[in-house]
Amino acid sequence: MARTLAMFTDTSVCIGCRACEVACKQWNQLPAETPVWTGGYQAQSHFTDKTWRHVKFIEKKDERNEPKWLLMSDVCKHCNNAGCLEACPTGAIYRTPFGTVDISQDICNGCRYCVSACPFGVVAFNHGTGRVNKCSFCVDRTSEGMQTACAKTCPTKSIEFGYRDELAAKAKKRLAALRAQGVKEANLYGEDENGPLGGLNAFFLLMDKPEVYGLPVEPRLPQKPIFKDAGLSAGTAILVGLGAIVAFRQRGGGDNGGEE
Amino acid sequence: MPNLQSPHWPLLIDIYFFLVGLAGGAFMAAGVADIFGSRKDRVVTKVGTYLALLAMLPGPLFLIIDLGMPSRFLHMLMVPKAATTIGMSAINIGPFHIKPYSPMNMGAWALLGFGVCAFIVALTLYLEDKGGTINLAPVRGAFGAIGVALAFFVAAYPGQLLSATAQPFWRNARPLGALFLAIGASTGMATIALILSLRGPEVSGSLAKVRRAYTIAVVLQALALIAVFMAVARGPFWSASRAGLLTSGSYSLAFWVGAVGIGLLAPLILEVRDGFFQGYRQGRGMVAVASLLILVGGFLTKYVMFAVGQG
Numbered sequence: 287m288a289r290t291l292a293m294f295t296d297t298s299v300c301i302g303c304r305a306c307e308v309a310c311k312q313w314n315q316l317p318a319e320t321p322v323w324t325g326g327y328q329a330q331s332h333f334t335d336k337t338w339r340h341v342k343f344i345e346k347k348d349e350r351n352e353p354k355w356l357l358m359s360d361v362c363k364h365c366n367n368a369g370c371l372e373a374c375p376t377g378a379i380y381r382t383p384f385g386t387v388d389i390s391q392d393i394c395n396g397c398r399y400c401v402s403a404c405p406f407g408v409v410a411f412n413h414g415t416g417r418v419n420k421c422s423f424c425v426d427r428t429s430e431g432m433q434t435a436c437a438k439t440c441p442t443k444s445i446e447f448g449y450r451d452e453l454a455a456k457a458k459k460r461l462a463a464l465r466a467q468g469v470k471e472a473n474l475y476g477e478d479e480n481g482p483l484g485g486l487n488a489f490f491l492l493m494d495k496p497e498v499y500g501l502p503v504e505p506r507l508p509q510k511p512i513f514k515d516a517g518l519s520a521g522t523a524i525l526v527g528l529g530a531i532v533a534f535r536q537r538g539g540g541d542n543g544g545e546e
Numbered sequence: 547m548p549n550l551q552s553p554h555w556p557l558l559i560d561i562y563f564f565l566v567g568l569a570g571g572a573f574m575a576a577g578v579a580d581i582f583g584s585r586k587d588r589v590v591t592k593v594g595t596y597l598a599l600l601a602m603l604p605g606p607l608f609l610i611i612d613l614g615m616p617s618r619f620l621h622m623l624m625v626p627k628a629a630t631t632i633g634m635s636a637i638n639i640g641p642f643h644i645k646p647y648s649p650m651n652m653g654a655w656a657l658l659g660f661g662v663c664a665f666i667v668a669l670t671l672y673l674e675d676k677g678g679t680i681n682l683a684p685v686r687g688a689f690g691a692i693g694v695a696l697a698f699f700v701a702a703y704p705g706q707l708l709s710a711t712a713q714p715f716w717r718n719a720r721p722l723g724a725l726f727l728a729i730g731a732s733t734g735m736a737t738i739a740l741i742l743s744l745r746g747p748e749v750s751g752s753l754a755k756v757r758r759a760y761t762i763a764v765v766l767q768a769l770a771l772i773a774v775f776m777a778v779a780r781g782p783f784w785s786a787s788r789a790g791l792l793t794s795g796s797y798s799l800a801f802w803v804g805a806v807g808i809g810l811l812a813p814l815i816l817e818v819r820d821g822f823f824q825g826y827r828q829g830r831g832m833v834a835v836a837s838l839l840i841l842v843g844g845f846l847t848k849y850v851m852f853a854v855g856q857g
Contacts, residue, residue: 375648
């Protein structure tokens, strides 16, 4: 396996220009979509099958009660332990040699189980093709040694592309610098490989708590407790079976016709 | 609440979940009656096996219709030239793949195996009735035993499939598999009872046994339902609060009247009244009504559990 690739999105320098969305659509040949009214500048309420980079515009009040923006270019997290990948019954979702997660359109049969399994609501169903779509980490670019389209185009270097270990070190440095400037709320999301989901290969520096951005506080692999659940089911199966055995073995009263 | 996307599975999937559970429950009862019952209980084995086969048959069709790419239904089990890095639990054998972490994949395999077993057991029963001279009991025993294990699996896996997602309510409702299994058992056996209730007095003894068995399953169903709520309550607020849709929200009528009233309380009252504790000495009583209530209540329980997570 090649060295793991990653994207680091530093929301503290995002200016909300949406160039990443446009670059993503251009490279991946995704059509434009009619914007929905979200109450602000945000074009879509969330990812769609045609919007794989999605800039969030979150309005908040700061400590002086002045309105302020929280901007965040959101993307598929390419989790190290990915719910969509484990859920996929067909093997269409696979891990690339770079450690990212991609969906093979030649295999996907449109069951939509991955849609329900993603803790970040990234994977979306395409009613036109009958298959699911999400950020491919520009697999056709990265496999040729190029960086992702969104990172390439970002004018403020809010999105950076590179090797995971290098970017993680960079992210920690940036966090320390912000903290030193007194930005107490700044935090890293998904950078820790010992953290939830084994770390995210698209990780973020956030300027507020994750839930403010609509991110789960403690994302978890949905399949993790599955064998424990299976134990519960097996226990119930044994009880149901025993109940039936007792009922069918009973003598006397129940058997009006009597045993032969 | 984190931003999530719903799979938007249609009513067809509800119906599939219901039918496959019913098939599993019926086949389990057929197997138990075959091994532990008297000779008279052969009618339970026959009705249960044929019912299981009939109830599971439309399942694959429903699942295929729901796919975005129906022609690729075989990809659930096999893909020529597949990638090998398809999950931490995945086992690739030639073109086939088994993914223990994907209940949908495991369910597809189990459904295939269950269908084969149910068909073979049904065939042995049919051939015996035709008056063949070959002793088919060992064949039936072998496929029946594997089939009963798979019957439990197909009844439970839809629940586990739902709880292995990131959706609110489902993700914390870890005993959903247990609940779906209990509903499968109660509805499967209630259908057997309903069919037997149309027969003459010669099946009364077997009918009483089936009633006793499904009543136990209904009690387990009630316990599993309570366990689901206890598990959901331990989850984060955004997930647990969905339970409010059941207790006082848009699904409260279907939940309280359907799942609890029709599905649990009414049939339990009828069974006790008809003599569950006295061995059903008074005769058939309200067996047809009780089994219909169990069927309607079981469907509605699965329906609301499905709907409340999908939002």
